[in-house]
Amino acid sequence: MNIFVCVKQVPDTETKVTPNGDGTFIETSSIKWIMNPYDEFAVEQALLLKAANSGSTVTVLRVGSTQDTEALRTALAMGADEAILVESDDNLDSYMIAKSLKGAIEKSGKSPDILFTGKQAIDDDCLQVPQLLAQMLDLPSVSVVVGFESNDGLVTLKREVEGGALEVYELSTPVVVACNKGINTPRYASLPGIMKAKKKPLQNLSLGDVGVSADDRRVKYSNFQLPPEKPPGKKFDAMDEAKQAEVVAEVVQLLRNEAKII
């Protein structure tokens, strides 16, 4: 099986994000980069599928800057076989990323049997690339997948929707599967895995190589700014048991008469 995984490199979730000087993007100089957390589930699912289908290869794809290649190195150390990096700025829009991934898949010379992605990247939170890529490749896609079973080219996928309900899809591969937390427990990269990863093939492509240019930009961002700070609220001490009833009654009264919310 030709298994593909698309990963993105994003700022760590504990990062304090601030706009850059001219508000065209965020300040990226002191960010710790990690693999997008949802993409870890995608890599893990690819490796599980490879383990169950001997002779399979897992190819990891990433579009982004060369400053740090943490995401690809992590995927290779976890057990992926090879990687392709499409070099670009880190602020491409979803359309450009999907088109780059499509181009990279074509350049790989392999016809994908299945593609895994995270359900969303936690930087721009657009949730577009998996579905866009599927449409561009004329493949079906299922997003927010929390359950995966595969049997002889037939996959059963559970997609999580509102209220924790699950839509169960059954279809033939190839398919694009966008993974959510809950689908599996990603492994940690072992030390031997990290050592081995250094020798695994990593191909670098340019945007030109994959047929993407500035004309492909569809979404333009500007005026990056911090959200407005709330004025300080009211704080009540209710550690003392004798005060609890009084404090709670006052807060409920404020919710009703001041905030007018209840």
Place this chain on the structure above:
Amino acid sequence: MSKILVFTETTDNNVKSVTLEILGRLAGQDIDVACIGNLPDEGAKALTEHGAANIHKVTGAGLEKYSPEGYSKALKAVIEKGGYDYVMAGSTSLGKDLFPRLAGIFDAGMATEVTNFTMDGGTFAGTRPLFAGKVLAKVEIQGPKPHFVTVRPNALGMPESTTAGAGNLQDLAAEVGEIRAAIKEIVKGASEKVDLTEANIIISGGRAMKNAENFKILEECADVIGATVGASRAAVDSGFAPHAMQVGQTGKTVAPSLYIACGISGAIQHLAGMRTSKVIVAINTDPDAPIFTKADYGIVGDLFKIVPILTEEFKKIM
């Protein structure tokens, strides 16, 4: 003035309220609405009152249940027939899955989950949170039309006044052909309540809940005020609650009218996911917990003592 199509999802007896929020913001534009399958009478009435000129009701084989391929092909037919400049929908589970595929069919751009937008001169300009709301940015769309936009539920708010449209119901039969990814069955969720992303009130528990059993006290309070129960990442990672309940950067981003945080310290990735809530109440034993910096009303106290009293107080006024 631009020609705009709004795709609406329906409920048992109406349309989803985010549709009406969008229609309210589009007052003055040339607006049509599309729905797939059954449209309840109350829904048609609400769409008309909120300015819909034409209401396209699309039916056809394969459209009985949602599928990204079936629904995108059905809407493609409506869009090509009407020649729209913009196509909008709520950023719901379905909207998030469907719209990127639909935009892809037209090689067009899409702005995901905007929390505000203007249509000055008939051109869309939106605001959307990035990095789970740690920053906001202005978003504009360029390239081939139509341009696609999804809007976060509860963000715009219901319009204060409305201008009615003609509300012409138009039936459209669509041929969607083969659907490869189709729903075989739907497994109901544990909760029959409104989803976190659409909830008007949320009461969430953190690591201080100690175990899954204790979430019962949040549920009792939630039942009184019609709230949906959420959880912090710490609570989910500790196994107290399923991931579907997680609020924050690697969970759900929410914008309810009222958010009650119980025993949640307020890690940066949690604050990012709930900071746009209109009113925030925090209950925590640690007076220096970061959650208090975002709270409108903070109660320094033990949630196991405070929450039951809160439930009783709410009972008195509800």
